[in-house]
Amino acid sequence: MYSVPHLVLPQISDLHKLDVYVANGGYGQYRKAITMTTDAVIDEVKRSGLRGRGGACFSTGMKWSFMPKGNDKPKYLAINGDESEPGSFKDRQIFEYNPHQLIEGILIAGYAMGITKAFIYIRGEYHKWVRLMQEAVDEARNRGYIGDGMKQTFGGNYTLDIVVHKGAGAYICGEETALMNSLEGDRGYPRFKPPFPANKGLWGMPTTINNVETLATIPPILAIGPEAYSKIGAPKHPGTLLYGVSGHVNKPGVYELPSGTLLTDIIYKYCGGVPGNKKIKAIIPGGSSMPPLRGDEIEGVMMDNESLRAYNTYIGTGGIMVMDEDTNIPKVLLRISRFYHHESCGQCTPCREGNGWMEKILRRIVKGDATSHDLDVLFSVASNIEGNTICALGDAAAWPVKGFLTKFRSDFEACVKPTREFLSPNIAHGRRQSAETLIQSV
């Protein structure tokens, strides 16, 4: 079934149907996994070098190994399908075209960590994809691929069941601890870490949270072997990635390519270049929270986390947003800041207030009503949010502001005045004058 680079989304028609998936060797990797010890499965994932696809790029095998051993209390697996980061639309492809590979990945992860219950958290806006995933899960249960029927289908005593949970429109629930609160029936407020989810997660029990794409990558890793997988793409961030390309390109969409693919190849070779052959002004490489790249520095940039770090940005969720030379950069940044202001959960003061201030200042800049001093204030507000909040939303809001201000300073300076022009006469000044006149007269 798997040929590089089509590991997560093999190009087989009707693969979303259980029969087609099984006919192409589906659920075979789970059968293989249960002949191995749980430690051996985790070791394979570790050796593959797989790093989480949700944005933090943490080693998946390492994360799994943090789960306590033994079955004295229930353990849970949460699958993060909340993808709400502007520019990301990759997990949706998995729900639609390859849901059973995700389910198989969940089974393998569950077996490796001794988990018997998994929750797939899908954002509320994805009505259709929640339905598709629910249908796939129900079909798998009815045919004995998950739930109690597993004992008969695969032998052994291990069973795992999956619940599909629908969100209701909150970006913050893509943050793993907010996701847990949301699943438990509370407001989606992020929790302080430590304790880490592996010790105290859902309902206080050991929990692992993995991204949808991460788990859908597990079956191909077992199929082609961890060594072969670790040789795909960039050595420090191996494998294939789902790049979601949007904005000013001729053929936007999701492309599965090896990590470390040249950014220029993605844009010009796969996405057909920029409409009207315009020049590129800016690119956000991994969803709106990642600092941007200038159009004149993309030559030779490789799309994997380690390579992008040299440009002070990160791969994030692989959502590439391309902006052509006519783009109004302050307006784009205003839209991004407005988003983070709207989505701040309100727990931490720097994020709740700071995002509002940043939006206000940017609104002034776009209106042409700001002074160059405002640019410095904007930068300092962003710096004071970054690192001072419970979760990473504060950082996600601050990075684009700092990145755009640094890399496109001239665009912002073109919008601001050197000093503020007052419409009404300075009242305080006028009063002092009159006071002095008063003293003189005495």
Add this chain to the structure above:
Amino acid sequence: MDIVFTSEEFAEVERFKSLYPQPKAAIMPVLWMAQKKFGWLSEDVMRYVSSIMNLPYSHVLGVATFYTMYFKKPMGHRHVQVCTNVSCMLRGGEDIFNHISEKYGIGHNECAADGDISLEEVECMGACGGAPMIAINEDFYENITIEQIDAILAGLK
């Protein structure tokens, strides 16, 4: 309409509760169900949900107001959601929003007087590859033009 679930719906509530280790977790699916049945989450609906879920009203209110997709006021039969986030903005999302807003005389989070259509400027819907996009109720329409929107809305009357 009386705010009360049928016995089938009560069975569904019990099924939701059984999916999770603790019944409180069923609040989101139950609120979804209530919104589908009653159209929006009025105070009476939320009080009803709090009584059948055995949760304080304050908790139900907190959850319902935290998530943007639970309606806290009546919305139209055709709830039009226009994305204006970056990818859609770059490809004309704002023009689409302004067009619908002017055509029907409604702004963000407003509903026409006859309850037929409501408009919402939404954040990224995860359809950036199909920008600009709108969603009408639960369906996505991607790579859309203003002419197509007019045709779709006319067809959905």
